[in-house]
């Protein structure tokens with residue numbers, strides 16, 4: 001075994017709570033092995049092609065939460081071939097579509113319209129639709145990262161729409177039952193609910209967001225996860241600083257902003273609205 005692979009295996013065995021995403025783990029190993037060696041990302045899942053392989057966030061998970069040890073470290077190249085997606089399970093495709101819906105909500109109403117109109121062809125693997133959605137999402141991610149590579153200007157934060165509650169649901173579900181995109185889908189429902197409660201988002205746009213998440217076959221309710229555990233894990237989120245919380249909330253499809261200090265009662269009520 002080559003030393004870098006040995007390091008990856010050691011990181012993946014003892015200290016981790018769950019298998020870290022392979023791309024995140026490989027990037028982290030490349031960043032720390034010999035204080036950094038060049039690497040490329042060759043993502044083969046939809047989620048990785050449109051999100052995790054782009055942007056240079058590398059990390060491993062600890063027992064206390066996801067991505068707790070990591071660094072920013074950019075790959076020299078991201079090589080994504082949509083042909084690899086043909087062998088993915090439908091569940092994995094849906095998992096990635098959750099992040100595609102996110103891009104529509106945070107940045108691109110036309111992309112949102114396109115996914116509404118073409119998600120069935122996408123799920124059937126039609127090349128034209130795959131290439132358009134993967135290409136568009138990858139471009140949105142790359143542009144946002146280029147504007148705020150190390151997340152110091154507040155711009156990159158919008159990529160976390162649905163992730164504050166989503167990460168907590170993912171980590172709180174026994175055995176990481178929910179995949180990342182499934183948990184983010186639930187988190188986007190909660191974020192949309194809070195947005196309506198704060199008079200930012202119309203009920204009509206909330207309904208469209210919920211409908212699209214449902215149409216692609218993502219979960220409608222948080223099941224088998226304790227509310228207290230979700231709330232507890234959320235306190236560890238990096239957007240919760242010194243008792244103050246920050247949520248990415250939607251104003252309309254295509255426009256979001258970061259809002260501070262949402263009352264805990266409102267957050268709890270929104271999570272309960274989607275809990276079985």
Ligand SMILES: NC(=O)c1ccc[n+]([C@@H]2O[C@H](COP(=O)([O-])OP(=O)(O)OC[C@H]3O[C@@H](n4cnc5c(N)ncnc54)[C@H](O)[C@@H]3O)[C@@H](O)[C@H]2O)c1
Nearest residue numbers: 021022024044045047048051052057084085087088092180
């Ligand atoms: N670094 C970031 O910026 C970032 C962003 C979003 C998500 N993430 C992380 O990414 C992780 C999820 O990544 P993922 O969905 O790529 O998971 P994954 O790489 O674990 O893949 C999911 C499953 O699909 C299988 N698989 C991969 N490619 C395949 C193919 N072409 N055909 C058939 N099967 C295939 C894998 O073996 C695995 O069983 C989460 O842990 C999430 O937190 C990181």
Ligand SMILES: [Zn+2]
Nearest residue numbers: 051099180184
């Ligand atoms: Zn994500």
